[in-house]
Amino acid sequence: xxxxxxxxxxxxxxxxxxxxxxxxxxxxxxxxxxxxxxxxxxxxxxxxxxxxxxxxxxxxxxxxxxxxxxxxxxxxxxxxxxxxxxxxxxxxxxxxxxxxxxxxxxxxxxxxxxxxxxxxxxxxxxxxxxxxxxxxxxxxxxxxxxxxxxxxxxxxxxxxxxxxxxxxxxxxxxxxxxxxxxxxxxxxxxxxxxxxxxxxxxxxxxxxxxxxxxxxxxxxxxxxxxxxxxxxxxxxxxxxxxxxxxxxxxxxxxxxxxxxxxxxxxxxxxxxxxxxxxxxxxxxxxxxxxxxxxxxxxxxxxxxxxxxxxxxxxxxxxxxxxxxxxxxxxxxxxxxxxxxxxxxxxxxxxxxxxxxxxxxxxxxxxxxxxxxxxxxxxxxxxxxxxxxxxxxxxxxxx
Amino acid sequence: xxxxxxxxxxxxxxxxxxxxxxxxxxxxxxxxxxxxxxxxxxxxxxxxxxxxxxxxxxxxxxxxxxxxxxxxxxxxxxxxxxxxxxxxxxxxxxxxxxxxxxxxxxxx
Numbered sequence: 001x002x003x004x005x006x007x008x009x010x011x012x013x014x015x016x017x018x019x020x021x022x023x024x025x026x027x028x029x030x031x032x033x034x035x036x037x038x039x040x041x042x043x044x045x046x047x048x049x050x051x052x053x054x055x056x057x058x059x060x061x062x063x064x065x066x067x068x069x070x071x072x073x074x075x076x077x078x079x080x081x082x083x084x085x086x087x088x089x090x091x092x093x094x095x096x097x098x099x100x101x102x103x104x105x106x107x108x109x110x111x112x113x114x115x116x117x118x119x120x121x122x123x124x125x126x127x128x129x130x131x132x133x134x135x136x137x138x139x140x141x142x143x144x145x146x147x148x149x150x151x152x153x154x155x156x157x158x159x160x161x162x163x164x165x166x167x168x169x170x171x172x173x174x175x176x177x178x179x180x181x182x183x184x185x186x187x188x189x190x191x192x193x194x195x196x197x198x199x200x201x202x203x204x205x206x207x208x209x210x211x212x213x214x215x216x217x218x219x220x221x222x223x224x225x226x227x228x229x230x231x232x233x234x235x236x237x238x239x240x241x242x243x244x245x246x247x248x249x250x251x252x253x254x255x256x257x258x259x260x261x262x263x264x265x266x267x268x269x270x271x272x273x274x275x276x277x278x279x280x281x282x283x284x285x286x287x288x289x290x291x292x293x294x295x296x297x298x299x300x301x302x303x304x305x306x307x308x309x310x311x312x313x314x315x316x317x318x319x320x321x322x323x324x325x326x327x328x329x330x331x332x333x334x335x336x337x338x339x340x341x342x343x344x345x346x347x348x349x350x351x352x353x354x355x356x357x358x359x360x361x362x363x364x365x366x367x368x369x370x371x372x373x374x375x376x377x378x379x380x381x382x383x384x385x386x387x388x389x390x391x392x393x394x395x396x397x398x
Numbered sequence: 399x400x401x402x403x404x405x406x407x408x409x410x411x412x413x414x415x416x417x418x419x420x421x422x423x424x425x426x427x428x429x430x431x432x433x434x435x436x437x438x439x440x441x442x443x444x445x446x447x448x449x450x451x452x453x454x455x456x457x458x459x460x461x462x463x464x465x466x467x468x469x470x471x472x473x474x475x476x477x478x479x480x481x482x483x484x485x486x487x488x489x490x491x492x493x494x495x496x497x498x499x500x501x502x503x504x505x506x
Contacts, residue, residue: 041437041439043438043439043441044439044440044441047441048439048440057424057427057428058420058421058423058424058425058427058428059439060427060428062430063428063429063430065430066430295437295438295444296437299437303506321443323438323441323443325441330441330442330443330466332443373442373443373466373469373470374469374472377469377470377472377473
């Protein structure tokens with residue numbers, strides 16, 4: 001194999017390049033990034049980095065010299081425009097083409113945007129890139145009242161940081177509770193209670209009509225019930241959309257993500273997808289197709305694919321895990337909660353340490369923990385054993 | 399400013415100049431030290447910035463691991479020793495000048 005071209009230089013794409021070289025992959029590696037900087041880690045962006053940007057060099061997955069020393073052709077600011085599968089070529093926005101023997105789509109996701117009257121006002125911020133985090137940090141220093149649209153992980157983590165910085169914070173959410181797609185009601189309530197105790201105001205089940213602006217700067221968020229909530233900074237954290245345009249343009253199958261099999265291969269045997277953009281059947285969910293947005297998923301898929309390209313592994317099957325730090329609360333999730341799981345509480349929410357066990361037919365599917373790191377790690381080990389028990393071909397490796 | 403020495407399992411080593419205020423993990427990442435992965439960025443959920451602290455005096459000088467760090471050290475890829483720490487939890491100070499840490503064979 002001569003050349004692996006990786007589209008997307010986030011956690012997944014960059015880790016793949018790193019892992020291929022660690023495994024002494026002898027061919028060319030081209031890593032195409034669409035941002036104007038070296039690959040970096042995103043998790044701190046909604047947490048520590050908002051308070052203190054001094055660790056910006058430490059966000060880099062690898063320093064600049066690494067890419068030169070390991071002969072990785074990393075190209076910043078180089079978005080791909082289209083894929084020609086018959087010629088095995090990627091067309092870049094610059095007009096140049098790059099040929100591939102294997103192509104890896106690590107295109108990630110983009111933020112869903114708010115489309116309402118005056119939604120383009122200057123003070124509506126989004127948080128995904130390091131530059132956005134940087135700009136948000138500067139705007140927080142000027143702001144006093146903040147409205148967060150969306151009570152998902154990003155919205156809740158940002159609300160915690162903003163409140164800790166002394167800002168007045170209101171979180172507006174359409175659903176009747178926070179993080180409702182990812183955690184149980186018990187966990188939502190516990191975390192919301194802590195936010196309220198810190199002084200955060202929630203508006204659940206609330207729709208937004210628009211924004212009051214003055215000189216193109218938002219002054220308030222107008223709710224459907226007629227109230228308006230003053231804000232000199234609005235963060236919209238209303239979810240993401242997987243970047244599937246390139247795959248669709250190339251005739252590859254997509255369904256809320258790029259469809260791959262358990263080898264992370266698309267319909268085209270020389271094209272793979274990894275990370276946030278990839279939809280794949282997970283053995284822990286009975287083969288149900290899932291798409292996960294997490295560092296664990298991005299890194300483990302990248303490491304697996306490097307092994308697979310080197311002929312050392314056959315099936316991807318890591319145990320998914322996730323975390324969210326808000327104030328001094330550490331929420332962790334091991335496994336993948338299913339739609340029909342039974343929930344069982346253990347521990348004591350009043351003491352601030354508890355877990356919610358998800359199971360189907362008596363078998364653990366996922367464990368949510370609050371400030372219980374050991375229980376979380378043990379659940380990850382349990383789930384690894386489950387993978388072995390269901391006869392997953394490469395589970396012995398974990 | 400403190401100079402920290404990272405020793406690789408093969409016996410080679412690299413000296414890194416670290417600034418007070420960053421963590422030993424951040425100093426390693428900034429310098430591109432292989433074997434310090436720090437996938438979670440310092441939140442104590444991945445245990446992939448595990449090190450063995452070699453300088454006994456400096457080890458005693460460090461503030462002891464928090465409960466969370468203590469628990470995570472039980473789940474490192476290479477089995478913990480008495481000298482094990484998560485490098486994201488060691489703040490760099492001038493007093494750490496001369497610190498030597500050994501990088502485990504595996505982090506994942």
